Amino acid sequence: MKKRLLARVALGALLVLPAALRAQDMLQGVDLSQPSYSQSEMSRADVEGALKAGKRDFSGKSLNGLDLSGLDFSGANFRAARLNKTRLSGAVLDGVILDQAWLLQADLTGASLKGVHAFAAQMQKMRADGADFTGARVAGDLSGASLRGAKFNDANLSADMKNQSMGLMRAVLRSAVLEGAQFRSANLMSADLRFARASGADFSRANLMNADASGADFVGAVFTKAMTKDLDLDSAQIDASAEQALESAQHLDRARRQ
Structure with missing residues (x-):
């Protein structure tokens, strides 16, 4: 009886795990050399x-590699658009829809993305230093992204617990550069911050409950009045002075002090 129960549990885990992995590992099996992911069907003109x-619907368009820096796309729809290696530095993208969009290695340095909605977006290795994501909803993959000094104040980067058809969707900031970034009053519940470089980042009043920050660098980071219950700090680097603010975190005893 016990063996049958263990077998059922193991089978259940195998059935659930692939769905969770597929949730944001959309690069697997995708040929990025295809024209739809590497070329553009439109010019800047x-x-x-x-x-x-007055046409702001670019959904499904391939705009890879274009220089669209400085343009005002406020309220535009880029759902499922391909913007890989596209330059959008200094662009205005306030209120834009980026659901299921591809922005691999895109350049959004200094761009304004206030209130942007990016669900299941692929933004690995994107460069968005100094970009403003204030009030944005981001549940996409930003692994390896450069976000130095970026603003995520009042943004929602938490896991989507309502729509589980694609598995667990959340902000993935694994190995992202978050030095000096602002996450004041941001919701990072269950976010993936593993190995993130977040020295000097401001997490004041942020919700970091159940987030995974294993191996992250939080030296000089601010956690004033942040919610840190079950924040995983296994092998993370923290300041000894931040221990009180992080007292409800997991594996605090395994964190490295500076």
Whole structure:
């Protein structure tokens, strides 16, 4: 009886795990050399013309590699669009829909993304230093992204517990550069912060409950009035002075002090 029960538990884990992995590992099996992921079907002039004509629906478009820096895309729809290696530095993307969009190695340095909605977006190795994500909803993959000095104040990067059809969707900031970034009053519940470089980042009043920050660098980070219950700090680097603010975190005894 016990063996049958263990077998059922193991089988259940095997059935659930692949779905969770598929949730954000959309790169697996995708040929990024295909034209739809590596070329553009429009020129910058075409995009500017569309904006001047009041057309802001770029859903499903391939705009890879274009230089669209400085353009105002406020309220535009980029759902499932491909923007790999696209330059959007200094662009205005306030209120834009980026659900299921691809922005691999895109450059959004200094861009404004206030209130942007990015669900299941692929933003690995994106460069968005100094970008403003204030009030944004981000449940996508930003692994290896450069976000130095970026603002995520009042943003929601937490796990989506309502829609589980694709598995657990949350902000993945694994190995991301978050030095000096602002997460004031942001929701990072269950977010993936493993090995993130977040020295000097501001997490004041942020919700970090159940987030995984194993191996992360939090030297000089601020956790004033942050919610840190079950935040995993296994092998993370912290300041000894931050211990009180992190007292409800998991594996605090395994964190390395500076």
